Each structure stands twice: as C-alpha cells, then as structure tokens.
Amino acid sequence: MSLRISEISLTERQIEVLHLLAQGKRGSNIAVQLGISVCTIRAHIRNAMQKLDAANIPHAVARAYVKGILS
Template sequence: MHPVELTERQTEVLSLLAQGLDLPQIARQLQFSVYTARSHLRDLLPRLKAANGTHAVAIAIGLGILPSDVATKSSTLIGVSHVR
C-alpha cells in the first residue's frame, strides 16, 4: 500500500499523462469529457503535493504508484498514436 491513495481513474489519468497524452487525448481514451479529465488531475495534485501534472508523474513514479517505465510504454497499445 502506498502512503498516498489515488482513485483508479486518477491513476489512469496520471499513467496516460506519463505516456505523453494531453487532457483531450486522455478524455477520449477514457471516454469522458476534458472537464472530467482536468478534474481528476486537479484532485490528484494535492494528494501528491504536486505543482503540476509533470511533477505528479515524477512523484508517483518515486512512490511506486506508477512503474518507472510508464513513460516508455507505447500509447499506441492503448489506441492512441503520436506524430513525431
């Protein structure tokens, strides 16, 4: 158990953020509104004592909430492709 408890949705949003998706992409992937994605992010920031999404990802990896290789996982596996 981690010292910080996040909901399943908050963890999903954070994981997708770590993979490089922005809020509109996260909302499409999880099939809810951008407002809801933003709300999940806004609610998890104080739980992690994070200043922003990038900071939250770093903290979550450090606490073991997200695996250290989360950023290297291809988001094409979850149906989102990136143009590089």
C-alpha cells in the same frame, strides 16, 4: 476503489490518467480515449496533484513514480 501507498490514496481513474499523462498524452486525447469529458480529466488531474502535493503535472507524474504508484 483506491490505492493506498505511503499515505497517498488515489482512485484507479486518477492513476489511469496519470499513467496516460506519463505516456505523453494530452488531456483532450485522454478524454476521448476514456470516453469522459475534458472537465472530468482536469478534475482527476487536479485531485491527483493535490493528493501528491505536486506543483504541476510533470511533478505529479514524477512523485507518482517515486511513490511506486506508477511503474
């Protein structure tokens, strides 16, 4: 399932990872919490950054807030 806001379609998992990053969690901690590999977390982050046209993780989180994806 995906969420479409302002022509940006992120998966639920990508949104979940961005939310956890916004809380200050690191990729390795997120991987343990979600029970998936760090490589998978990196892929979710990379894909979300591409979709949000973000240069880095803080930029992706900020854009997600501005677009109303995170609240």
